[in-house]
Amino acid sequence: IGDPFVFSQELANGSFEQDANNDGRPDDWETAGRSSVHQDLARISEPGRGYVARLRCTQFEGGFPDSHAMVAQVNRVGVKHGQWYRLRLWARAEELESGSVSIALVNRKTWQDTGLRETFSPESQWKQYEFHFQAARDLQPEESRFQIYFQGTGTLYLDDITLEPVAAFRPQRLPQLPTEGLKN
Numbered sequence: 001i002g003d004p005f006v007f008s009q010e011l012a013n014g015s016f017e018q019d020a021n022n023d024g025r026p027d028d029w030e031t032a033g034r035s036s037v038h039q040d041l042a043r044i045s046e047p048g049r050g051y052v053a054r055l056r057c058t059q060f061e062g063g064f065p066d067s068h069a070m071v072a073q074v075n076r077v078g079v080k081h082g083q084w085y086r087l088r089l090w091a092r093a094e095e096l097e098s099g100s101v102s103i104a105l106v107n108r109k110t111w112q113d114t115g116l117r118e119t120f121s122p123e124s125q126w127k128q129y130e131f132h133f134q135a136a137r138d139l140q141p142e143e144s145r146f147q148i149y150f151q152g153t154g155t156l157y158l159d160d161i162t163l164e165p166v167a168a169f170r171p172q173r174l175p176q177l178p179t180e181g182l183k184n
Contacts, residue, residue, distance in 0.1 A: 011146065012076055014089075014161035016053045019043050026053050032070045032147070036061040039069040049090070049126065052159040060097070060153050069156075070149035077105060077163065078141035079114055084169040087131045089148075089161040093122040097152030103131065108145040112137065122156065132169050 012028035020027055026043040033039060038059035046052045057069035079085060087103070105116040115136040120129050146163075150156060 010077070011073060011161055011163050014163075015051070016043055016159060017051045019051075026051070028073060028076070029053060029071055030074065031055070032066070032072050032145075033068045033149070034061060034064055034066040037067060037069060041071055046157065046159070049159050052157050054155060054157050055148075056155045057150070057153050060151070062151060068149040068151050069154075070147050071156075071158065072145050072147040072149075074108065074145050075142045077139070077144045077146045079105065079116075079135035079139045081135050081138045084132060084134050084166045085116070085163060086166045086169075087116065087118075087133070087161070087163045088128060090126055090128050090159040091120070091122040092124060092126045092157045094124060094155040094157075096122070096150060096154035096156065098150050098154070101148060101150045101156060103148050105139065105144065105146050107137075107139055107143050109143045114139045114144075126157075126159075132166070134169075 013026055016026040018027040019025065024042050029041060031039050031041045037057060039055060039057045042054045043051050044054050053071060055069055055071045061067060100119050100121045103116065103118045105114045106112065107114060113136065116133045118131045148158065
């Protein structure tokens with residue numbers, strides 16, 4: 001008997017190349033946040049990268065659970081309890097007031113965390129970021145919200161976001177520093 005629970009960890013339009021209705025926004029992506037937070041999501045051409053997503057926040061009001069500028073995919077990403085996943089993305093930022101960006105995959109019906117909750121600090125130059133997580137619980141795609149967000153004003157650029165299961169992963173708690181050519 002097959003597993004009746006269908007898992008699809010695939011993100012739609014993670015390259016941000018698609019804009020079928022030519023509205024200037026990447027297909028399959030939306031914004032979320034407090035109405036007093038002025039944010040704009042656009043699909044723009046970036047030299048050397050093709051099309052990318054630009055999330056710009058020009059006015060911010062803090063102090064509320066929905067005080068954030070957010071780009072998200074809703075009803076798309078499912079994960080299976082115990083499975084390891086790898087998330088990769090390219091990012092850069094300009095004048096990011098908070099200095100950091102958060103990523104999460106949540107059950108939007110219960111707002112439960114599913115194991116992916118990371119923070120990174122993008123710089124002004126493009127850089128690839130990679131995260132590994134083990135799903136803490138099952139998540140059906142139709143109950144999901146994959147979200148990338150920050151608190152404060154600034155601009156975040158994203159490209160080539162992929163999420164895929166990995167066969168095995170052994171977390172390293174301390175970074176392995178190269179010792180070749182070094183003396184104590």
